[in-house]
Amino acid sequence: MTTFHRALLAMLFAAWLAMPSVGDEGGENASGGGVWILPCAAVIDESALEQGVVARSVLAGHQVNQGLCLQMASNMGSASAVLVSGLSGDVMPLPTSGAKIFLSKQLMQSLAATRTGAKIVVADSQQRGYVIEITVDASGSTVTLSVL
Numbered sequence: 001m002t003t004f005h006r007a008l009l010a011m012l013f014a015a016w017l018a019m020p021s022v023g024d025e026g027g028e029n030a031s032g033g034g035v036w037i038l039p040c041a042a043v044i045d046e047s048a049l050e051q052g053v054v055a056r057s058v059l060a061g062h063q064v065n066q067g068l069c070l071q072m073a074s075n076m077g078s079a080s081a082v083l084v085s086g087l088s089g090d091v092m093p094l095p096t097s098g099a100k101i102f103l104s105k106q107l108m109q110s111l112a113a114t115r116t117g118a119k120i121v122v123a124d125s126q127q128r129g130y131v132i133e134i135t136v137d138a139s140g141s142t143v144t145l146s147v148l
Contacts, residue, residue, distance in 0.1 A: 055146035
């Protein structure tokens with residue numbers, strides 16, 4: 001195998017590792033823990049809020065009758081999180097504890113009842129964090145969370 005082929009193989013492998021993947025709820029029992037480990041935090045700028053941004057990670061089909069805990073990456077400092085309503089644009093603070101953000105069952109059910117989405121903005125003191133889009137499916141029984 002020539003040097004060119006080895007370099008090409010290494011680049012293809014690196015590209016495969018960098019591709020976004022579908023997240024799951026995590027936990028010891030693979031879906032009953034209710035914890036979603038978020039990808040590495042990125043610098044938040046206006047490009048994350050634009051339409052058509054490709055999601056870095058997706059949690060699809062989360063039941064609205066269950067709460068959810070979002071585990072932030074270790075490169076985040078002390079962060080705060082807010083939810084921005086897609087219906088009214090109102091901003092609501094979300095409870096955080098250490099590197100965890102908590103989304104209550106009642107919050108999920110209220111989003112599903114109005115069939116509106118929302119965005120969660122998480123940021124630390126150095127402008128690193130996440131923009132997470134929540135969309136409700138047509139039946140109103142599940143939501144999809146996408147890290148933009």
